[in-house]
Amino acid sequence: MGMAALLFALDQGVKWIVATNLLLGDRIAVTGWFNLVHVLNPGASFSILADAGGWQRHALSALGVVVSLVLAVLLWRGVRSRLETAAYIGLIGGALGNVADRLRIGAVVDYLDLHWRDMHWPAFNLADIFIVGSAALLMLASFGPAADSRGADRGGAT
Template identity: 35%
Template sequence: MAFRYRILLIVSFLVLVLDQASKIFIDRSMMLHSSIPVIPNFFSITYLRNRGAAFGILANSAYRLPFFLLVSAVAICVIVVVIKKLREDQKLAAASLSLIFSGALGNVIDRIRLGEVIDFLDAHWYNHHWPAFNIADSAICVGVFLLAIDMYLEEKRAKGKE
């Protein structure tokens, strides 16, 4: 099996297990909207549910669930196609896309199972809160960041060959 497929399977398995296990734990051990300070005035575990996308976008739309499922399905399919086209030496790109893939899949599982996404990581500065997020969201953000780095490095490699 090619490296890009092995990394997709390994990363996806790890992220999905961590994401779903943490969400199940939060759901079973905390009351909705309850919060546990971890670092006072900076970081808490706060149980929230998000019906929308990032920052609650489209939370009250009648078409939100079909829309999010369709967008996620398209993104997952595109990622699989792109991973198939990667060269064997594009390990960082494979890992990055695998993080994005597994993050999208983790949130799709929530949307199918619950109709919304469980968020619980609450970064804040006193009363100024960043929107709560979860492990799947974190995987997507880290994946996008690493993909941007890989694209930059790939561009430098291409210019160096000219």
């Protein structure tokens, strides 16, 4: 759980740096396809539910906490592989990073803006990278051999 706390702290630290150095709505062009921005997203991914009226703040926070607790229990009981362990840790750290923003300011701080010409990917943050990367790790882990938390195969002796 220490690694999840480290990811959480890293996410919150970067968000603090952005919020203290960029005014809300400001943009710094870094390359022709990448900006640093300071925006708030009251919704979920891709600003889904952003205009839902406020209930989403509590619902998304509760969902993030419940998922994190379930994953923490699964980690405590032992998971199949180190890859799955890393994925759960990333999901917990990322989910709680965004939950902290929702509880503290009512929206998630986003600051990474990828774009090409006039097309912009919705702004995102480090917690989102942890979540998406961890989901990819879980998919990858699902193709591996079934193993217990000590890394030994669960199958019978050959």
